[in-house]
Amino acid sequence: MTPVVEVRGLRKVYAIEGGEDVVALRGVDLTIDPGEFVAVMGPSGSGKSTFMHIVGLLDRPTAGTYRFAGHEVSSLDADALADLRSRALGFVFQAYNLLPRTTAMENVELPMIYAGVPADKRRRAALEALDAVGLGRYAHHQPNQLSGGQQQRVAIARSIVNQPQLILADEPTGALDTASSEDVMALFGRLNVERGMTVMVVTHEADVAAHARRMVMFRDGNIVSDEPVREKALV
Amino acid sequence: MISLAATLRLALQALVRNRSRSLLTMLGVVIGVAAVIVTVAIGTGAKTSVANQINGLGSNLVIVIPGSVQTSGARTGNGGASTLTVQDGLAIAKLPGVSAVSPSVNVRAQLVTGGQNWQTTVTGVAPTYTTVRSWDVSSGRFFSQPETDEAAKVAVLGQTVVHQLFPDGSDPIGRTVLVRGVPFTVIGLLSAKGQSGAGQDQDDTALIPYTSALERLTGGTTISTLMVSAVDGDHIESVQSQITGLLEQRHGIVGGKADDFQVRNLQDIAQAASATASILGLLLAAVAAVSLLVGGIGIMNIMLVSVTERTREIGLRVALGARSAAILRQFLIEAVVLSTGGGAIGVVFGIAGAAAIAVFAHWPSSVSVSAVLLALAFSAAVGVFFGYWPARKAARLDPISALRFE
Ligand SMILES: Nc1ncnc2c1ncn2[C@@H]1O[C@H](COP(=O)(O)OP(=O)(O)O)[C@@H](O)[C@H]1O
Ligand SMILES: [Mg+2]
Numbered sequence: 349m350t351p352v353v354e355v356r357g358l359r360k361v362y363a364i365e366g367g368e369d370v371v372a373l374r375g376v377d378l379t380i381d382p383g384e385f386v387a388v389m390g391p392s393g394s395g396k397s398t399f400m401h402i403v404g405l406l407d408r409p410t411a412g413t414y415r416f417a418g419h420e421v422s423s424l425d426a427d428a429l430a431d432l433r434s435r436a437l438g439f440v441f442q443a444y445n446l447l448p449r450t451t452a453m454e455n456v457e458l459p460m461i462y463a464g465v466p467a468d469k470r471r472r473a474a475l476e477a478l479d480a481v482g483l484g485r486y487a488h489h490q491p492n493q494l495s496g497g498q499q500q501r502v503a504i505a506r507s508i509v510n511q512p513q514l515i516l517a518d519e520p521t522g523a524l525d526t527a528s529s530e531d532v533m534a535l536f537g538r539l540n541v542e543r544g545m546t547v548m549v550v551t552h553e554a555d556v557a558a559h560a561r562r563m564v565m566f567r568d569g570n571i572v573s574d575e576p577v578r579e580k581a582l583v
Numbered sequence: 584m585i586s587l588a589a590t591l592r593l594a595l596q597a598l599v600r601n602r603s604r605s606l607l608t609m610l611g612v613v614i615g616v617a618a619v620i621v622t623v624a625i626g627t628g629a630k631t632s633v634a635n636q637i638n639g640l641g642s643n644l645v646i647v648i649p650g651s652v653q654t655s656g657a658r659t660g661n662g663g664a665s666t667l668t669v670q671d672g673l674a675i676a677k678l679p680g681v682s683a684v685s686p687s688v689n690v691r692a693q694l695v696t697g698g699q700n701w702q703t704t705v706t707g708v709a710p711t712y713t714t715v716r717s718w719d720v721s722s723g724r725f726f727s728q729p730e731t732d733e734a735a736k737v738a739v740l741g742q743t744v745v746h747q748l749f750p751d752g753s754d755p756i757g758r759t760v761l762v763r764g765v766p767f768t769v770i771g772l773l774s775a776k777g778q779s780g781a782g783q784d785q786d787d788t789a790l791i792p793y794t795s796a797l798e799r800l801t802g803g804t805t806i807s808t809l810m811v812s813a814v815d816g817d818h819i820e821s822v823q824s825q826i827t828g829l830l831e832q833r834h835g836i837v838g839g840k841a842d843d844f845q846v847r848n849l850q851d852i853a854q855a856a857s858a859t860a861s862i863l864g865l866l867l868a869a870v871a872a873v874s875l876l877v878g879g880i881g882i883m884n885i886m887l888v889s890v891t892e893r894t895r896e897i898g899l900r901v902a903l904g905a906r907s908a909a910i911l912r913q914f915l916i917e918a919v920v921l922s923t924g925g926g927a928i929g930v931v932f933g934i935a936g937a938a939a940i941a942v943f944a945h946w947p948s949s950v951s952v953s954a955v956l957l958a959l960a961f962s963a964a965v966g967v968f969f970g971y972w973p974a975r976k977a978a979r980l981d982p983i984s985a986l987r988f989e
Contacts, residue, residue, distance in 0.1 A: 434904020449600045462904040
């Protein structure tokens, strides 16, 4: 089985003008297979977001190799990366990042517009994705008419609508209360189990990470532990 | 890849999301384009009406007027001298290249009919006047050469005089009109001519044979103007110089002495008038173009603000798979939609404004299709030109810092 993500010796160095370089990643090796649900944990500044941006093809590493779904991506140009993001990746952010004054439906349609999906198919897929996150009835609501948890679920619907090979979520519960956080993480769990979607969630909260089935711990730009999550009851 | 239609929809959605700001941004272009349409309409209208009036005076026309005279140190203005005579006119008529000559003798006089009276300019002319001024009767007939020779008491009335003296609409032909107490028979009515370039009502006149005017009204032999028609446009200059030579000889003007007459060519007057209209139009157009430019800068300003404000949105679009070309195109289309939309609204306001000026200020104006198309094309170009920089800025945003942007 071809891994979805295969990184070797991944380094990322930020050159700071008039200061010392910041090494955000110091040679990270990681493989994520299809169908995995991985939580990336670690203290603030440990390199989690940097790692996610590289995995999400939004940024390039300073050194190391990255094969996405078996393809070396370092040789791809910006347009090819954009097309790959559009087809094969789904993003969920801490701040939801929904377009304001735009219905849930239209927000979910957005990635399909960039993928060039025809309008009628877009509408069907958007409704289906909203149903999958339990918001079918809210298709014509605008973000300001939805709670934070509901907005984040719209964002999740948006991330799955193109049937991506990998869903990336950076602190998706960071702005939510405990109950909504549970809802959102349970939703990722269901998408992983029922639809076999590959999910990587970045978080610094242990009880959020406990929803995943594998936990990768970052510290100072290195992976310090990588192990299966124990049964939820034990957390 | 995203289609152009889909990009257009994204752009429109973004503009609608910020409805009031979009409308305010358009305002600059609306005003600019409306100003362009109105000024071009006024300029074109003025030019056509000048041209119409000049043509209305009769083509190939050369006018001879008395010059100024100096009497014991005080100079009168042009026309102050009473030096032109009927004999001068007859001599000019014999010059080669001259097709017709008509003298004019102007007399302010009270016209009286049964119950009405009206003061107007009674002009004594020759039968050739209809040719020289290309002005014909609308009913009845003009007086003949024999009538002129015998100083017949016949008159041809302008439309304004007809309305004033015969307000009941009865047929004036055959009726008698008293001119300074002298009874004249109305034999014809002039066709309506409208206002002159100077805003004078040309229909407020009555024409009688010049002989009648001299013998029965002024009692002199001097005339106000000689109107000379050249056979064609190419002969105007030679006719002018021949008239000058002839009159200098007849009036005994030799050496450095100033002429006691002036020979004017209508074409020159026409050109001067239309040049003035053109310069006026050009000035107005320049003002309008500047306001359109200011409108464009307004669009650029708002688009730059918009790019900054929507940094996160741009980062999101990139993360969702938008190529930078798609971002560039969307923002460029937003700018062009703003400017062209503003242009379209401006065209509507401009046409309405031109119509209002025509109605309320009695200023001729004509909106041409080409001016409308030009204004729209120009506003679209303004959008592309002033939208490109903000759009490029948006397309070059780094998605990661854009997503982190607060
Ligand atoms: N654009 C950047 N320029 C310079 N330093 C950066 C930049 N992005 C992140 N860093 C630094 O890299 C390190 C890792 O950051 P990040 O990946 O955001 O950590 P985390 O998401 O785990 O909190 C931090 O020290 C941070 O300050
Ligand atoms: Mg982070």
